[in-house]
Amino acid sequence: MTEPRTRTRLPAAQRRASILAAATEVFSETGYQRGKVSEIAKRVGVTEPVVFQNFGSKSALYRAALEHATSSVSALLRGAADAGRPVPEVLTTFLDPAHMERFHQPGSHGFLFADATALADDPELGEALRQVHRHFAATLAELLRRGQAVGDVRNDVDPHTAAWWIVSLLAGRPFRAAVVPNRHAVEAELTRMALRSLFPEEGGGAAAT
DSSP, X not given: OOOOOOOOOOOHHHHHHHHHHHHXXXXXXXXXXXXXXXXXXXXXXXXXXXXXHHHSSHHHHHHHHHHHHHHHHHHHHHXXXXXXXXXXXXXXXXXXXXXXXXXXXXXXXXXXXXXXXXXXXXXXXXXXXXXXXXXXXXXXXXXXXXXXXXXXXXXXXXXXXXXXXXXXXXXXXXHHHHHOTTHHHHHHHHHHHHHHHHSOHHHHHHHTO
């Protein structure tokens, strides 16, 4: 059991950020349906009414957690490119099947995204899910354009379409996990196929190794 954190009086912005961080943790571990506001409050060291005062409802808090997680992943990808890593290397590392397996384990952002996908028809959460996917697709398209500018990504690839292809590849993991035999080999080959289609022949060969 998680021990309650010592309750301290925080500035409003810091309290809200702490609640959001705890909510992202809880929803990434349990999903929306099983995630409890009482657990989020306990991790921050506040009462449930304080959580609702800051976010209004559980669904609003979940939407904020989704956007927070998406922004964090997008910032990591952009940061890697800003640090000078070639776009093929950034995408290959991110899409590596072993990394994707960890990324989708309970407690990780990928688990939160997969949980959200199952809630696409929820009237309170569906639009938030669409916005999250658009945000992530825009990040991927930006990376692909940066790669094209230096010749690391094929010029005949449309960045917008390719970005949504990658998003679809990731979103299909739960389906493949449920029905595909020899899934790990299939995931590895799907990743290689995706990377080969994005990078020039020399870069694609390097990415697939």
